[in-house]
Amino acid sequence: MSELTIAVPRGALFSDTVDLLDRLGIETAELRTNRRKLLFPEIGVVTMRPSDVPTYVEHGAADIGITGKDVLLEQHDRGVYELLDLQYGHCRMIVAAREGDDALDESLRRLGAVRIATKYPRIATAHFADTGRQAEIVVVKGSVEIAPLTGLVDGIVDLTASGRTLAENHLVEREQIVACSARLIANPVAHKLKAVAIDHLVASLQALE
Amino acid sequence: MIHPIPPGTRDVLPDEMRELRLLSERLRAAFERAGYGEVRTPMMEYEDVLRRGDDRVAGAGFRVFDERGRVLLLRSDMTIPIARLVSARYPDAPTPVRLCYFSHACRVVERGSGHPMELLQAGVELIGQGGPEQDVEVVALTSSALAEAGLRRHKIGLGDGSLYRTLLASLEVAEDRWAPLLERLSRRDLVGLAREVDGLGLPPGARRLLVNVPTLRGGPDVLAQAEPPLSTALENLRACHDLLAQRGIEERVIFDLGLVRELGYYTGTVFEVYDPAVGFALGGGGRYDDLLGRFGRSLPACGIALDMHRVHAAQAEEERAG
Numbered sequence: 001m002s003e004l005t006i007a008v009p010r011g012a013l014f015s016d017t018v019d020l021l022d023r024l025g026i027e028t029a030e031l032r033t034n035r036r037k038l039l040f041p042e043i044g045v046v047t048m049r050p051s052d053v054p055t056y057v058e059h060g061a062a063d064i065g066i067t068g069k070d071v072l073l074e075q076h077d078r079g080v081y082e083l084l085d086l087q088y089g090h091c092r093m094i095v096a097a098r099e100g101d102d103a104l105d106e107s108l109r110r111l112g113a114v115r116i117a118t119k120y121p122r123i124a125t126a127h128f129a130d131t132g133r134q135a136e137i138v139v140v141k142g143s144v145e146i147a148p149l150t151g152l153v154d155g156i157v158d159l160t161a162s163g164r165t166l167a168e169n170h171l172v173e174r175e176q177i178v179a180c181s182a183r184l185i186a187n188p189v190a191h192k193l194k195a196v197a198i199d200h201l202v203a204s205l206q207a208l209e
Numbered sequence: 210m211i212h213p214i215p216p217g218t219r220d221v222l223p224d225e226m227r228e229l230r231l232l233s234e235r236l237r238a239a240f241e242r243a244g245y246g247e248v249r250t251p252m253m254e255y256e257d258v259l260r261r262g263d264d265r266v267a268g269a270g271f272r273v274f275d276e277r278g279r280v281l282l283l284r285s286d287m288t289i290p291i292a293r294l295v296s297a298r299y300p301d302a303p304t305p306v307r308l309c310y311f312s313h314a315c316r317v318v319e320r321g322s323g324h325p326m327e328l329l330q331a332g333v334e335l336i337g338q339g340g341p342e343q344d345v346e347v348v349a350l351t352s353s354a355l356a357e358a359g360l361r362r363h364k365i366g367l368g369d370g371s372l373y374r375t376l377l378a379s380l381e382v383a384e385d386r387w388a389p390l391l392e393r394l395s396r397r398d399l400v401g402l403a404r405e406v407d408g409l410g411l412p413p414g415a416r417r418l419l420v421n422v423p424t425l426r427g428g429p430d431v432l433a434q435a436e437p438p439l440s441t442a443l444e445n446l447r448a449c450h451d452l453l454a455q456r457g458i459e460e461r462v463i464f465d466l467g468l469v470r471e472l473g474y475y476t477g478t479v480f481e482v483y484d485p486a487v488g489f490a491l492g493g494g495g496r497y498d499d500l501l502g503r504f505g506r507s508l509p510a511c512g513i514a515l516d517m518h519r520v521h522a523a524q525a526e527e528e529r530a531g
Contacts, residue, residue, distance in 0.1 A: 059323065060488015077319060079489070081397040183400060189483045189490060192366055192463050195426050202424075 007065030009050035063190035097155035117147035217326025239354035262289030296504035304337025332514035339509025368468025423467030486526030
């Protein structure tokens with residue numbers, strides 16, 4: 001493993017990812033306990049936000065990485081190999097709106113466009129374009145659930161796993177866009193020059209399933 | 210007050226310029242020695258002329274209007290302008306025509322992606338003969354030029370851009386099902402590719418073949434595939450291997466059955482150049498036997514282009530490593 005540098009996502013995928021590294025025989029004790037350390041050269045791990053993983057892997061700063069399919073869809077022009085569906089971190093990209101009325105249809109019919117807040121502008125734009133609806137996409141960085149409650153927008157495009165956050169904010173799912181899960185990605189040059197190590201890793205991961 | 214330059218462009222100051230100049234002189238000397246004469250073409254050309262070469266190349270580009278309202282496009286690669294040049298300026302010349310260039314090209318890139326909008330390319334084009342001998346000539350020339358420039362650890366990936374299509378045809382997959390498969394393949398989305406293949410309802414052996422072929426890469430053992438559809442599809446790469454072995458440079462080459470290039474005009478053998486010091490391919494190219502015919506003189510051809518800044522970065526890293 002030490003031949004490969006792996007980009008590991010902090011956040012929702014972190015704990016399952018560290019479990020996976022454990023099963024591959026990587027010593028993860030410090031990775032689990034030291035939340036502020038980001039670089040673990042002795043085990044070939046660098047930790048970061050999930051949305052930064054494709055950047056580090058594309059540029060070859062990490063040979064391989066783990067991130068969500070949602071991140072890969074949003075950054076679809078990244079030149080990386082998508083090697084494996086790791087079968088954890090299951091969640092869905094959805095369109096949600098306030099419960100009760102149907103603000104989406106109402107806006108589309110009377111105002112000609114729906115207003116959508118999201119952290120995933122490219123996925124949202126493509127979804128509404130593909131379904132023949134005009135949409136104004138408003139990019140927000142933080143809690144997207146409050147955007148329809150404050151009247152900023154009619155609905156949101158966001159990721160949900162259990163749906164609990166939506167329910168707590170009186171939002172209901174209207175449409176599913178795509179199902180997502182954790183993916184193993186690789187730098188294209190590493191995929192050629194470190195083929196043996198990468199194939200060995202992929203085979204080990206497939207054997208775990 | 211600092212006045213900005215567009216994202217993805219750069220100024221070059223004397224220290225870097227001296228090194229870039231030295232590097233390009235080494236490459237130029239190697240190309241000239243092998244009989245490749247240097248050419249230069251206009252920075253911008255008529256859009257409808259470049260579009261003849263490849264619609265997608267012309268798609269996302271930088272355009273200006275001339276004084277008569279015709280649309281001019283800043284070139285995004287050199288292969289299409291050279292195809293036009295050969296048809297126009299060498300209509301009857303004996304073949305092969307060997308040309309090289311050191312030129313800038315412009316590409317539209319996502320802001321903040323870290324990719325250059327303007328890149329300096331060094332390349333060669335071998336026009337007028339089609340076959341593994343010419344593919345190997347281009348690979349060997351590229352490799353020796355890079356070695357002379359100090360890239361001791363570089364490798365050249367060698368694949369066949371028509372391989373996957375050949376397999377789909379011989380497995381009798383309906384042609385209207387190919388597009389999503391080829392799209393996943395060129396995006397390097399092997400998870401999506403496996404899903405699309407699953408949707409075809411093929412027998413297990415055929416399914417396995419279509420899913421596994423893009424992951425096969427390495428030494429000549431990759432070419433020793435016995436099963437019928439693949440074994441015949443690999444004849445071209447086997448011929449390349451034999452010629453590379455004769456020249457004693459097969460160690461430089463990674464045979465890669467998943468290699469595809471994004472540009473639409475490649476028809477056969479494709480190349481990509483790697484160096485462990487740089488996370489991106491240093492360049493690439495391949496065989497484009499249909500391109501020149503679109504400009505009037507139908508000739509087989511193949512070529513390769515290197516990104517000079519990436520080659521320079523690899524060279525600097527090699528020097529640092531000693």
